Amino acid sequence: MLTKPQLLRFSSSARIGDATLAEKDIVLTYFLQLLAERGFLERVAFKGGTCIRKMLLGNRGRFSTDLDFTTRAPIDDPDGAIVDFAQLIADPYHGIQFALDLSDEKSWRSQQGQTVAVHPTYKHALGSGFIKFEISLRETPMASIGPVRAGRATVLSPNGIRADKHRLPRRARTCRGEAARRLSTAQSA
Numbered sequence: 001m002l003t004k005p006q007l008l009r010f011s012s013s014a015r016i017g018d019a020t021l022a023e024k025d026i027v028l029t030y031f032l033q034l035l036a037e038r039g040f041l042e043r044v045a046f047k048g049g050t051c052i053r054k055m056l057l058g059n060r061g062r063f064s065t066d067l068d069f070t071t072r073a074p075i076d077d078p079d080g081a082i083v084d085f086a087q088l089i090a091d092p093y094h095g096i097q098f099a100l101d102l103s104d105e106k107s108w109r110s111q112q113g114q115t116v117a118v119h120p121t122y123k124h125a126l127g128s129g130f131i132k133f134e135i136s137l138r139e140t141p142m143a144s145i146g147p148v149r150a151g152r153a154t155v156l157s158p159n160g161i162r163a164d165k166h167r168l169p170r171r172a173r174t175c176r177g178e179a180a181r182r183l184s185t186a187q188s189a
Contacts, residue, residue, distance in 0.1 A: 001095030
């Protein structure tokens, strides 16, 4: 169970000035531990900003509050996998109750077979909130590294994580660069 002194101590040591963000970071750690202990991390590869912070850089990493994964094997029934995931997280864990509300299918259905995105909620003695959780069904993991407290987590390679994180911004930069080049060419003509 998370206590106020633990939260404040962690907030200070992790250099997270906002206690609400520190609480979210602790909850994410417990959530990852729950997923490891219940075997979920064996089926996916961890990636994204939270992966970089939790697995590679620690407190030096950029703070991120979403959990991004890539499936390690094809999922034949993504919507069925979401229902299974809801059951996997249903039991309380270290005083935190996680849940996935399946009553509104629009909020949890897979997106064109490319991505499964859900927002599990959590509640404990000090607060509540939600976690942005996404699994890509279109990529293949490239590397495996270290423990996530209990068990091992497969993660995309550091270069793969960077490429995934910057794929869309790089396209946008390319488009802006092309537009600037065209503008410059038009102005000089």
